[in-house]
Amino acid sequence: MSTHASTAQPSYLVDTGARKGLMAWLTTTDHKRIGLLYLYSMITFFFVGVGIGFVMRLVQLTTFQKLISAQTYNALFTVHGVIMIFLFVVPGLPAIFGNFFLPILIGAKDVSFPRLNLASWYFFVAGAILAVLSLFTGGGAPDTGWTFYAPFSLKTGTNVSLAVFAAFVLGFSSMLTGINFITTIHRLRAPGMKWFRMPLMCWALYSTAWIQLLATPIVAITLVLVILERFFGIGIFDPSKGGDPLLYQHLFWIYSHPAVYIMILPAMGAISEILPTFAKRPIFGYKAIAFSSMSIAAVGSLVWAHHMFTSGMSATANMVFSLLTMIVAVPSAIKVFNWVSTLYKGSIDFQPPLLFTLTFIFLFCIGGLTGVMQGALALNVHIHDTYFIVGHFHYVMFGGTGMALFAALLYWFPKMWGKMYSKKAIYASWFPMFIGFNMLYFGMMILGMMGMPRRYYVHLPQFHTMHVVATVGSWLLILGLVMFFGTLLYAIFKGEKAEDNPWGGVTLEWTIPSPPPLENFEEIPTITHGPYHFEQQEAK
Amino acid sequence: MTGHVHRDDFGSRLGMWLFLVTEMVLFGGLFIGYSYMRYRYPAEFHHGGGELNATLGIINTLVLLTSSLTVVLAIVAIQRAEKKRAMAFLGTTLALGLTFLVIKGFEWGAKFHHGIYPNSHHLATMPPGEQVFFGLYFTMTGLHGVHVIVGLGLLSVMLWWVATDRVRQDRYVHLENSGLYWHLVDVIWIFLLPLFYLAA
Numbered sequence: 001m002s003t004h005a006s007t008a009q010p011s012y013l014v015d016t017g018a019r020k021g022l023m024a025w026l027t028t029t030d031h032k033r034i035g036l037l038y039l040y041s042m043i044t045f046f047f048v049g050v051g052i053g054f055v056m057r058l059v060q061l062t063t064f065q066k067l068i069s070a071q072t073y074n075a076l077f078t079v080h081g082v083i084m085i086f087l088f089v090v091p092g093l094p095a096i097f098g099n100f101f102l103p104i105l106i107g108a109k110d111v112s113f114p115r116l117n118l119a120s121w122y123f124f125v126a127g128a129i130l131a132v133l134s135l136f137t138g139g140g141a142p143d144t145g146w147t148f149y150a151p152f153s154l155k156t157g158t159n160v161s162l163a164v165f166a167a168f169v170l171g172f173s174s175m176l177t178g179i180n181f182i183t184t185i186h187r188l189r190a191p192g193m194k195w196f197r198m199p200l201m202c203w204a205l206y207s208t209a210w211i212q213l214l215a216t217p218i219v220a221i222t223l224v225l226v227i228l229e230r231f232f233g234i235g236i237f238d239p240s241k242g243g244d245p246l247l248y249q250h251l252f253w254i255y256s257h258p259a260v261y262i263m264i265l266p267a268m269g270a271i272s273e274i275l276p277t278f279a280k281r282p283i284f285g286y287k288a289i290a291f292s293s294m295s296i297a298a299v300g301s302l303v304w305a306h307h308m309f310t311s312g313m314s315a316t317a318n319m320v321f322s323l324l325t326m327i328v329a330v331p332s333a334i335k336v337f338n339w340v341s342t343l344y345k346g347s348i349d350f351q352p353p354l355l356f357t358l359t360f361i362f363l364f365c366i367g368g369l370t371g372v373m374q375g376a377l378a379l380n381v382h383i384h385d386t387y388f389i390v391g392h393f394h395y396v397m398f399g400g401t402g403m404a405l406f407a408a409l410l411y412w413f414p415k416m417w418g419k420m421y422s423k424k425a426i427y428a429s430w431f432p433m434f435i436g437f438n439m440l441y442f443g444m445m446i447l448g449m450m451g452m453p454r455r456y457y458v459h460l461p462q463f464h465t466m467h468v469v470a471t472v473g474s475w476l477l478i479l480g481l482v483m484f485f486g487t488l489l490y491a492i493f494k495g496e497k498a499e500d501n502p503w504g505g506v507t508l509e510w511t512i513p514s515p516p517p518l519e520n521f522e523e524i525p526t527i528t529h530g531p532y533h534f535e536q537q538e539a540k
Numbered sequence: 541m542t543g544h545v546h547r548d549d550f551g552s553r554l555g556m557w558l559f560l561v562t563e564m565v566l567f568g569g570l571f572i573g574y575s576y577m578r579y580r581y582p583a584e585f586h587h588g589g590g591e592l593n594a595t596l597g598i599i600n601t602l603v604l605l606t607s608s609l610t611v612v613l614a615i616v617a618i619q620r621a622e623k624k625r626a627m628a629f630l631g632t633t634l635a636l637g638l639t640f641l642v643i644k645g646f647e648w649g650a651k652f653h654h655g656i657y658p659n660s661h662h663l664a665t666m667p668p669g670e671q672v673f674f675g676l677y678f679t680m681t682g683l684h685g686v687h688v689i690v691g692l693g694l695l696s697v698m699l700w701w702v703a704t705d706r707v708r709q710d711r712y713v714h715l716e717n718s719g720l721y722w723h724l725v726d727v728i729w730i731f732l733l734p735l736f737y738l739a740a
Contacts, residue, residue: 182554217568220569235672244577
């Protein structure tokens with residue numbers, strides 16, 4: 001890697017310490033390298049999850065004659081969920097782009113606790129290894145679904161304890177990252193970087209970090225209780241001992257619903273960074289977006305029981321949670337209106353990151369609106385635990401967080417590696433990805449409306465056509481993904497050298513060389529204005 | 541890549557406080573479970589509390605509160621550069637923490653002796669509400685005990701660091717943070733005492 005002419009510091013990709021090569025990476029405390037470590041490990045697990053999803057779709061190509069046993073199918077949907085949620089979607093954006101860009105965006109040299117940051121990555125890897133081990137040891141791969149619902153998770157002979165412990169360790173990694181980010185934002189902002197001069201990505205990461213802090217411990221203790229229950233039979237979730245399985249569901253969703261916002265808020269932050277750059281104008285409603293992040297974090301913590309409308313809660317509880325669920329859609333909609341308004345009368349420079357950003361907005365709107373549908377009690381009872389919910393959450397998590405992650409990757413790729421990818425190849429990968437995505441997940445929603453229950457091994461003949469459509473969609477989607485990541489991988493090695501500011505962005509990361517130097521800034525900058533200050537640039 | 545020589549004691553304390561928030565929420569999950577179950581089985585919880593030894597519980601509270609005081613005194617001593625006194629106070633804290641664990645061990649031992657432990661035959665003959673009471677009792681005091689052990693580990697390291705001058709008058713944020721953790725252990729116990737021992 002070449003160093004930039006105007007700086008004495010070498011790029012962060014050059015080994016300067018005593019250790020070289022792989023060891024230098026595995027012992028690094030540089031937030032940028034840690035971000036890349038997360039990226040490489042997460043993309044690997046993402047493709048493992050994709051592979052499992054591919055097999056599950058193949059199973060549904062036939063009505064009764066199957067490639068694999070029913071027990072294996074149960075294990076597959078459990079492991080697909082555990083990998084995708086705990087190893088990719090929840091930690092994805094904060095761990096990769098939060099680590100890499102948070103310090104740069106606020107004008108700092110690193111996070112507050114660099115060694116703790118590396119430790120978080122090791123916790124992540126340890127959790128990932130445990131999760132994989134749980135497939136091959138003990139009583140076989142867990143078959144409970146990623147939600148580990150009691151009482152089945154307490155009674156099944158499969159290796160639930162190890163899988164649950166893996167999730168516990170991953171939660172620890174997530175919490176430590178949250179602590180690091182909050183402290184960094186409070187303590188290390190550059191002179192003049194007031195709260196409302198921070199780029200919106202930082203606001204998103206800040207609110208995410210608070211959810212990580214306040215919600216993750218609840219799932220940690222819940223999972224510990226499952227382990228204690230399995231080993232010692234303490235009886236808190238066991239009705240035969242006076243316990244209550246419904247308590248498990250409450251404790252689980254008290255975390256796992258806010259976790260949905262851990263997944264989506266950083267995605268929204270990245271989108272709020274990308275749009276102004278390509279519309280060449282300041283974001284519309286900066287404060288509204290910043291506050292809506294915080295209010296999503298707050299209201300989103302009070303809606304967990306909408307996962308449990310059919311579990312036998314009181315009618316009052318159902319109605320309260322239904323109302324709160326509808327309310328939480330408001331701050332999300334505020335963001336969508338602001339993003340669209342940012343484009344209005346902008347001078348739009350259409351580039352691959354913007355394409356994926358618009359894809360995010362489109363798919364996220366479908367995912368969000370179908371979410372409001374399910375918040376309505378009367379409808380929820382009918383489509384509960386059908387393919388409708390499976391289609392819905394893939395729209396939000398994959399169409400939302402996944403597409404935003406791809407957009408962020410395309411946006412910051414030239415900065416991270418100092419290379420530029422082939423834009424044509426990226427556009428080419430978008431078509432199969434977008435068409436396949438909608439065939440697969442819209443197909444699932446139609447199946448759900450028709451009455452196809454989720455997690456079923458076999459299906460009735462009337463569902464067959466849509467299952468075939470969805471499966472063909474999954475092939476197109478995977479083709480698009482392979483083309484997308486193939487293009488980027490090629491660009492890392494053989495791409496053309498990227499400029500320092502290829503998109504004409506105005507936030508701090510575009511003021512430093514690509515790839516960034518070791519300590520980010522020659523001199524810590526002094527900030528005199530808000531983050532999206534395009535007028536001044538034109539005046540130059 | 542440790543090029544940055546950057547020290548931020550306030551930041552370190554902030555990070556520790558945030559970590560303590562996660563610890564409180566961790567126990568918070570159990571407190572939610574406790575409130576729900578107590579609402580469901582008020583009479584059984586009342587009866588279960590009567591079977592615990594409140595005297596030992598109160599003695600243990602005093603032991604733990606005193607140990608919190610000695611850890612503060614150790615920090616004050618370090619601020620005044622009185623190394624020996626700081627080590628003496630830390631040693632006292634460790635001794636008090638161990639005392640707490642020993643008393644706790646006797647309590648648990650007595651319960652086991654009476655056939656009250658998770659999944660026991662004797663427990664299975666008791667009413668469901670009391671089974672849940674003891675399930676929560678062992679889980680919550682057990683998790684608290686784990687935190688006492690972690691805290692003792694931290695304070696032992698601090699004792700070593702004071703002895704080797706890694707913690708000293710101008711650099712004692714690690715000791716302060718370990719002290720904060722120890723206070724958390726203390727505070728959680730203050731909630732456990734009335735919920736279990738004084739429930740009768």
